[in-house]
Amino acid sequence: MPHVALPHTGTDKAWRDAARGLVARRVPPDEVTWSRGAAEEDLFAQAPEQVAQTRATLKVPRDFVSLAGSVVWHRDPERFARLYAMLWRLRSEKGLMEDRGDAALAKLRSMEKAVHRDRHKMTAFVRFREIGARDLPRRRFAAWFEPTHFTLEPTAPFFARRFADMDWMIATPDLTAVFENGELGFAEGQPKPDIPEDATEELWGTYFRNIFNPARLKVGAMMSEMPKKYWKNLPEARHIPEMIASAGARAEAMQAAAPTLPPLRAAKITERLAAPSVVRAMADDLDQLRAEENACTRCPLYENATQAVPGEGPRDADLMVVGEQPGDQEDLAGRPFVGPAGQMFDRIAREAGIDRSRAFVTNAVKHFKFAPKGKRRIHQNPNTGEIKACRFWLQSEIELVRPKLILSMGGTAAESLTGSRKGILSRRGTVEETAEGVPVFLTVHPSYLLRLPDPALRDDETEKFRADLKSAQAHLEELRAS
């Protein structure tokens, strides 16, 4: 029966080459034995030649390659044979790699998981101690670690990527990794070397003891992630028994302690910070109006929005543009008409000859109404109550700016300004009046155009919208002239 002895380093590649050769020679799994180390046998010596011939013919799922790449580092002596048996089956069983219910695959997957965990714990629990003088051009560190599996070789590159500007050595019973001047090499395993304690360990212990919250003792959670087998090589672990033992008493002492009097400086500081709250009467200019809008709690919409989005534009604008409500982007930025619909409005308004910088733009409702959906916010129409509550602010803006014409876009703006949102498509392009007698030019909201799925229809509607804006501009010029 052929026997394959695999080398101590490069085991993964050696197994792959040997397995490929065996499959090519149609050697079934029960006719081959495997080992790590031991004398090299004939077959292994011949393997490279056979590999060259067979490389192209053996195809296995990529998933198996990565599985084997991990499982070879497991300490179970059966790992090579188990992998080879799986490889043998893969030649004929399609979809085997996707079947987590298969017992042999489940076993290999659990071994793979054990190796991953062992590798991960190595990256976490290796503790370097400084062994050279600090002023060397490359500082020198060493560590002793006892992994459960043969995981130093596959894990050493992690340390090389992380600690590239220093020299280091990680010694384990099976293998030693040495990194010097940017070169990673391996040497025989060794018994625990004598690495003198590092002064920084004292500070690390201080940190470990103080970051611990004695009021939430959960020893089980710690033990499952940092099992005792690792403790002997972790400098901080020596503090654990005392930390657990004193936790209860410390937590009780905190609860039992009577509140103390604040230090003298506290009152002075707190007093200085408590900003004098100015009681504002009627709004008399835009800045103050903005501040008041931001503090508005007239309807529940303020609870979920980031901020109120006040109107923006020159104090003496003769055109006021009123949209529905701020959207996602406006809510974040605190400025109206900066989202997709606002950008579309800007573009078409420019084409229609409206000077956007001379218009005052605002919304009928000042807070964004939405329904959360995962990582997005879905726009919701404000209801009549919310529109009414916010009418106060829109009215205040109109009174301050005193526009000659208001461009009302969409149903919500129409409802707020004229009292009705009905039949907006038949009323578009006409001029109505607010209750106070300010002329209101009605049209649709630009987001309506954005929502149209049919490109031809959208082009049509965009054209109508542009015509509306042109006619609004013409009307404004008439009003200016008169």
Added chain:
Amino acid sequence: MTAHSLERKLAILSDAARYDASCASSGTAKRNSKDGKGLGSTEGSGICHAYAPDGRCISLLKILMTNFCIFDCAYCVNRVSSNTERARFSVDEVVKLTLEFYRRNYIEGLFLSSGIIQSPDKTMEDMVRIAKKLRLEESFRGYIHLKTIPEASEELIEQAGLYADRVSINVEMPTDASVTQYAPEKKPDTIRRAMAGVRMRKEAAKDKSHTGKRPPRFAPAGQSTQMIIGADGSNDATILGQSTRLYSSYGLKRVYYSAFSPIPDATAKLPLIKPPLMREHRLYQADWLMRFYGFDAGEITAGTDGNLDLAIDPKLAWALRNRHAFPVDPMRADREALLRVPGFGAKTVGRIIAARRHRRLRWDDLVRMGANMKNARPFVTLADWTPGALLDAPDLAARFAPQPEQLSLF
């Protein structure tokens, strides 16, 4: 004030930092120091380098720059009115501690927070200086998390995001009213605006300019926040509603829930309690259901008194209240339905869907795929298993309740 040794400062300023729950170091841009000119790497998943007996992972050097603070937040050990011992690190001390700890493989990087001294801008400026020195002068390529001060100027937050992997701003309490009550100097709308600012900057950093050049990345590991649970009267429905809003509004990576835990020198305004650790755990489970299992906050708390059941997990509790949706046949059900089966995790569901294309699955297959069949039992039908009357059994909920524990005498 007497001058403290570095060790004493570290003791005071890590003690003061322990109430921040986050210690994540994952999900940032990949970096390494293979060029030999710097120190450190980040490779996607974070590493927990140690665990303290409170069961929390220690991944980062989590410290305050200083625990002097001009604010008076009732829940906080560092509030101005507390008599806790105060200390302050210099920029160089923080940089040195971070690098020396990192070289010995104790940590993944730095999580720097601070009490507010003089002014929010002055404090943020010093914090940014530490991050900048680590990155630019020391070529540190490990992980940096900066706790951002919401009142600080936009330029400083912009810089923070340039050097840090993650920035976070704590909402502190589940409702605005509680923030106003317990943290009188903090303004909920300022906090929200700051989080909105981080999201906008992060999005702006994704857009290529007209020359096709990418602007520098802004906080590649995103932003997170934390709220304290159990200090105010908010119920779980309120808390989860707030999280839903935060996730949808500001693209947060995580919302952390921190059970209100006794602090030294507590204030009379906020009596100490035993930290509600189980409640915190259930909230994290519910948070997971919202982010990875397609549940929304309303479903999770519908049919309860507004609080999650502490005895059983929220997914099982939902299934028990919605038995009409079961049993589910793993051979036929779609992913959404499978994700709602108690005992099936997201990975198990992926394995079921991959394997069922090839053959019929049985009980033992599901066990091997990682399903917790003890929980799934009444909710699935298989070729070799039907729950029969079990699903409708009136005592089904009771069967899942934990065994009564004998009360401890002390």
